[in-house]
Amino acid sequence: MTEVSLDELGPVDYVVVEFPAAASNFTGEMAAELRALVDAGTIRVIDVLILTKGADGSVEALELSDVDELGDLQAIEAELAELLAADDVEHLAAAMDPGSTAGVIVYENVWAAPFASAARRSGGQLIANGRIPIQAIIASIEADQATATVGD
Amino acid sequence: MPLRPARVGRVGVIGAPVAKTAVVAAAVTPGRGAPVAKTAVVAAAVTPGVGRRRI
Numbered sequence: 001m002t003e004v005s006l007d008e009l010g011p012v013d014y015v016v017v018e019f020p021a022a023a024s025n026f027t028g029e030m031a032a033e034l035r036a037l038v039d040a041g042t043i044r045v046i047d048v049l050i051l052t053k054g055a056d057g058s059v060e061a062l063e064l065s066d067v068d069e070l071g072d073l074q075a076i077e078a079e080l081a082e083l084l085a086a087d088d089v090e091h092l093a094a095a096m097d098p099g100s101t102a103g104v105i106v107y108e109n110v111w112a113a114p115f116a117s118a119a120r121r122s123g124g125q126l127i128a129n130g131r132i133p134i135q136a137i138i139a140s141i142e143a144d145q146a147t148a149t150v151g152d
Numbered sequence: 153m154p155l156r157p158a159r160v161g162r163v164g165v166i167g168a169p170v171a172k173t174a175v176v177a178a179a180v181t182p183g184r185g186a187p188v189a190k191t192a193v194v195a196a197a198v199t200p201g202v203g204r205r206r207i
Contacts, residue, residue, distance in 0.1 A: 095169075135174050
């Protein structure tokens with residue numbers, strides 16, 4: 001893994017993408033898109049795990065290097081750090097439904113690193129961040145529309 | 153398949169059990185309970201110049 005100065009590190013996020021039982025359709029498209037994000041310098045993948053949750057709630061974790069055909073992920077696998085610990089596997093799997101499989105990706109937002117560094121150098125501190133769910137945007141729009149209708 | 157030894161016995165980075173978020177696809181995919189028109193409305197709401205500021 002390439003060493004990155006802490007001062008130049010971009011925000012690190014994770015996603016857990018769940019595939020319900022019998023609903024997955026792996027075509028390699030996801031791997032290709034992930035690779036494209038890495039190649040474009042948008043993100044740097046730090047860790048990847050594939051989790052499977054049994055019907056009884058038991059969890060198994062598969063390292064990316066244990067996957068037979070990595071395809072586009074081959075180059076990414078070579079650069080991974082093992083950031084996630086065993087405790088993290090349990091915590092992340094808590095979100096999964098029994099019988100499902102999930103890909104966990106930990107990544108650095110490389111695109112945000114220069115801005116984050118500049119903010120730090122300027123004395124700024126990140127005091128909040130988050131994601132606005134699409135559902136919340138829809139609810140907000142619908143509430144606006146309802147208010148406008150009442151006002152007509 | 154067991155985890156690699158390096159992952160065992162370390163302090164984790166995910167502080168607590170993670171709660172499942174609402175499935176985003178259900179909100180933007182045509183079909184049951186999710187009219188396709190909503191995708192256009194959401195797109196408009198996040199497009200510069202079409203914003204709605206309510207203060």
